[in-house]
Amino acid sequence: MSTAREVVLRATGLTKRFTTRRNVLGRAVERLTAVEDVSFELRAGKTLALVGESGSGKSTTARLVTALEKPDAGTVEVCGTEWTALGRSALRRERRRMQMVFQDPYASLDPTKMVVHTVGEPLLVHEGVRGQERDRRVADLLERVGLSARHLHRYPYEFSGGQRQRIAIARALAAGPDIIVADEAVSALDVSTQAQVLNLLLDLQRDSGLAFLFISHDLGVVRQVADHVAVMHRGRLVESGPADEIYESPREAYTKSLLAAVPEVSPSRRRERAGLVTESSTGEVVG
Amino acid sequence: MTTATAAEPELVSGPTAGPFRRFTRRLVRQPLAFGSLLVIVLLVITALAAPLLAPMDPNATDLVARNQPPGGGHLLGTDDLGRDLLSRLIYGTRITLMAPLIAVGVGALIGVPAGLIAGFWGRTPDWLLSRLADAMLSLPSLVLAMAIVAARGPSTVNAMTAVGLAFSPRIFRVVRGATMSVRHEVFIDASRAIGCTTKRLIAVHVLPNVAAPLIVQATVLLGFGVLAEAGLSFLGVGVQPPEASWGVLLRRGFDNLYMAPFQSIPSGLAITVLILAFQFLGDGMRDSLGKELRRA
The missing domain is CATH 3.40.50.300 (P-loop containing nucleotide triphosphate hydrolases)
Known part of the structure; x- marks a missing residue:
């Protein structure tokens, strides 16, 4: 194994x-x-x-x-x-x-904290890393998630939703999980x-x-x-x-109805799926 | 908003600059807040340099020159004991600045930790502390002050400590309410999932997020503190004669209003300016913090 x-x-x-x-x-x-x-x-x-x-x-x-x-x-x-x-x-x-x-x-990001402090928090809490060492490692983490060192001293409100989620991911990575x-x-x-x-x-x-x-x-x-x-x-x-x-x-009726709720773009796949759904009672379908 | 909301990104390189520097930079950019800060700094200097600035001994009486109008040898005139009002105003700056700070300091020292505890843990601690705060709010603050002074002797510090006690439930309430709404924010859970201690959660994540209402409340109470000092001194439980504070001068001038109306004007104006400066500075501080706050 x-x-x-x-x-x-x-x-x-x-x-x-x-x-x-x-x-x-x-x-x-x-x-x-x-x-x-x-x-x-x-x-x-x-x-x-x-x-x-x-x-x-x-x-x-x-x-x-x-x-x-x-x-x-x-x-x-x-x-x-x-x-x-x-x-x-x-x-x-x-x-x-x-x-x-x-x-x-x-x-999920503390609005009063700069990115360097948010992402650096696990480093501080678990390894006691602070100062320039912290700055360097946070910059590395930001690069791993597609941001850059120039974002270190920005606040969450300056970022878009996708960028914020990258910051949150960088923070999760910082702990080395x-x-x-x-x-x-x-x-x-x-x-x-x-x-x-x-x-x-x-x-x-x-x-x-x-x-x-x-x-x-x-x-x-x-x-x-x-x-x-x-x-x-x-x-x-x-x-x-x-x-x-x-x-x-899928074996369970519930799983089938859940799958049926996924929007499907391709017409051929839609037809395919139509056959699948008929078995499950429509009353069970969940939005 | 007075300033552009971070339109141009600051490309800070090098070591992390403290949030405090950002805060002061923003504060200084607001004319009203900066002006207020200057006024307060000037008053502090006046208080420290009082012996150098005052033209005369503030406590020297001259019974021949009582209730003199402004001009002549006395720029602001004299009071009913012939003391130079300008000198008393300058010396009075000391107590007038110190008194509200003691009161708000004592109030915050009790109210902020209690509010954080009640707001963060809720349930039993919250119930107990809230009932205690209600009980304290129902006591008239003047009566509370008199009781403390009766026990500990009349002095400015004792009187203002009592006022601070009376302020503490107000601060408690503001901090408690703000903490309760912050406690359920996702970023608190996020930091807990990282492995932060509860102490760190409260000090690093909750406290800065309740700072804005706290600052506003504190500056309002600073203004109240100035007035409370005047009121208590008038009753004889605060400033002890012959010491001077602006509140004492105003009250004394009020007694002589028909004979010498000019006496109450300088101290009244000074108190107004000081309270306004506290308010504007507080608003400016709140706005300087507020830039980081999430816009929903």
């Missing part, structure tokens, strides 16, 4: 409930199960896509995996370390192994920018063997990047497997 194929991220039985109503005594009377018994594995250098409609629990899963929320049950194991069992400071040190890129590039969790990382971008950012992610994966947990509602996008696909519906994993298998011969 080669090391390139080892499991870097393993989620087992993740469950999360949110209290939606409390009685006068503050006791929970109504709960919403956002994620229930979700398990998956991600191998080094591979991309696992978590797909589903909005409200299916994808983003909550991302937050559970990255330890931004505590799961009610289940474990998360990153590179052999069980994150869910770590103490606070140990978890903080481990966090550099898995970094996150968020959906909204307008909200094995895994990047991309929560709808390209959904907020326009289509041409989307393609550029996706290509950037793929290039980075090829160059440095990063594993991606790619969360998206957009199966068209997922198709371009994913090795494996896991489909979520109402907080559960309904189907998972190699991407080609899921796209070519």
Whole structure:
């Protein structure tokens, strides 16, 4: 077994409930199960896509995996370390192994910080790098994501959405992670920018063997990047497997209706797909 | 907006220039704010150099020359004990500048950390601190000041510490509210995912993002501080005679308004100018910070 194929991220039985109503005594009377018994594995250098409609629990899963929320049950194991069992400071040190890129590039960068400080934060926090050494390394990172050293001292408001997402990616890379969790990382971008950012992610994966947990509602996008696909519906994993298998011969009705919702440009492909959809009841189709 | 919003990109090379330099550069470009800064700097110099600037001893009484009009030997006239008003105004700068700073300093020292804690953690800490703040707001600040002075003896510092205590719930509320809205921003999660400590999150990411409303509130309270000092001194719990402050001079002039109307004009004008300078400087500071803020 080669090391390139080892499991870097393993989620087992993740469950999360949110209290939606409390009685006068503050006791929970109504709960919403956002994620229930979700398990998956991600191998080094591979991309696992978590797909589903909005409200299916994808983003909550991302937050559970990255330890931004505590799961009610289940474990998360990153590179052999069980994150869910770590103490606070140990978890903080481990966090550099898995970094996150968020959906909204307008909200994920601190508006009061220059790019050099935003991207340099992981360097400062994990390695204590500051000053000119920091400037140099941040400039390198910016070049890796297609920006340049001349952007070091700019503020987020001076950048477009696509550029901001590149900054967010540079920040994630700064920690030197094995895994990047991309929560709808390209959904907020326009289509041409989307393609550029996706290509950037793929290039980075090829160059440095990063594993991606790619969360998206957009199966068209997922198709371009994913090795494996896991489909979520109402907080559960309904189907998972190699991407080609899921796209070519989906087993679950929900997966089929999800696939049917992808806009298709080519007329021949449309006809092809028409045959596919007829089996699933139209009432199940989700927008 | 007064200045162009970073139309030309600054191609800064070399080591990272501090955000503070950017801030001051912008501040200096705003005429009103820069003028206010100059006024305040001049007043500070006046306060420091008072013995050199004052033409006479501010406490020397001359009962023969009482309530003299401006001109003659006294540029601004004399008060009801024959003391030179210009000298008293110059010496009074010291307390007048110091008093509101003490008050706002004490208020911020209590209000800012409490507001950050309540806003960031919410739930029980927030409930406790908010109820405490409500309780303090319901106490009349004058009564609070008198109680503290009764316990610790009359002095400017004691009186202004009390005013600062009364200011703290106002600062608390502003900081708490701003913190609550910043806490749920994605960039806070982003920094947590990087591995920042909570301390760093609050100090480096939350605090700068609540700075704008905080600065405005602080400058408004500086203005209130000047007036509070005048009021407390009038009641005899603040500045102790024969020491002078602008507030004391104004009150004293007010007592003699029918006999010598000129007495209250210089100190009144000075207080007005000082409060305006605080306000304009605060607005300028907020705008200098605001350029980095995300436009929705």
